[in-house]
Amino acid sequence: MNGPAPVLVSDAGPVRTLTLNRPGRRNALDPTMIDALDKALTDAEADTGIGCLILSGSGKSFCSGADLQHFLSVRGIPGGPTKFLRRVSAVVTRLERNRLPVVAAVHGHVVAGGLELALACDVVVASEGTLIGDGHIRNNLLPAAGSSVRLPRKVGDSMARWLALTGALLSAEQLTATGWLHAVVPHPELTTTAAELAAELAAAAGPAQSAFKSLLHDLTGLHEDDGLAAELTEFEKHWNNTDVPAALTAFLHRRPDLPGEETP
Secondary structure (H helix, E strand, O other), rough: OOOOOOEEEEEEEOEEEEEEEOOOOOOOOOHHHHHHHHHHHHHHEEEOOOEEEEEEEEEOOOOOEEEHHHHHHHOOOOOOOOOHHHHHHHHHHHHOOOEEEEEEEEOOEEOOHHHHHHHOOOEEEEOOOOOEEOOOOOOOOOOOOOHHHHHHHHHHHHHHHHHHOOEEEEHHHHHHOOOOEEEEEEHHHHHHHHHHHHHHHHHHHHHEEEEEHHHOOOOOOOHHHHHHHHHHHHHHHHHHHOHHHHHHHHHHHHHOOOOOOOOO
16 A cells, blocks of 8 residues: 555554544545555454554544545446445444444544544544534535434434534534533543543453443334435435535635545
8 A cells, every 4th residue: 555554553452543544634534544444443353352442533633524536536427426435334334333342532523424433433532622513415415324324313303403404513512412422621631531431441341341332223213224225325316316516516616725525
């Protein structure tokens, strides 16, 4: 692989940290990063010495979403980026269903696909001032990696509808009342706080913890797999029936400092 690794891996005792590493793109998701994250999950699951994962982001943000330049590069292909997004959805779901508990240490921007990654984690700790939101509709997009399924469960139906239907970004402090964020801390304390939480989770690692985590995926109403499939179907229909590339091109022209990112 040429250039920096798209996902950095480091261990501290039984805790393994996976760091999204495209800082120049605010860790926007592309096929290479998704493949690297998938491999990192495979390696972690196979390592009996690992008891907990931390998912973090390098640079100024945790993750700004999918790389819009990749979306535009497949605009002439039937379904556009749907094949890529099926891959993203599968890896995000794998993150959620991993036998290991996962702590998300988020900062900067947690938007669209970045939010979907965080929603798949078991515990989320955020830096003060972190901007969090779904953001898809601001670029004439729909979610395709779990936001419509997981967001209402994590932040409540009312807040989920506000974030989904306005595309608004709220500060971490504004979301503390939802109970989704385990802690909001000064940025210099983010890494230490995440490590402390991960160490506590790792100390409880074992078959019972893994089994309990699996039980927590039981949903009321629509089964999660059906919801995820319906979400991807709606994304593809929307992509094929509306001029999404025009909206993405306009966004990229407005924000030349952030090429290829999904941040509104």
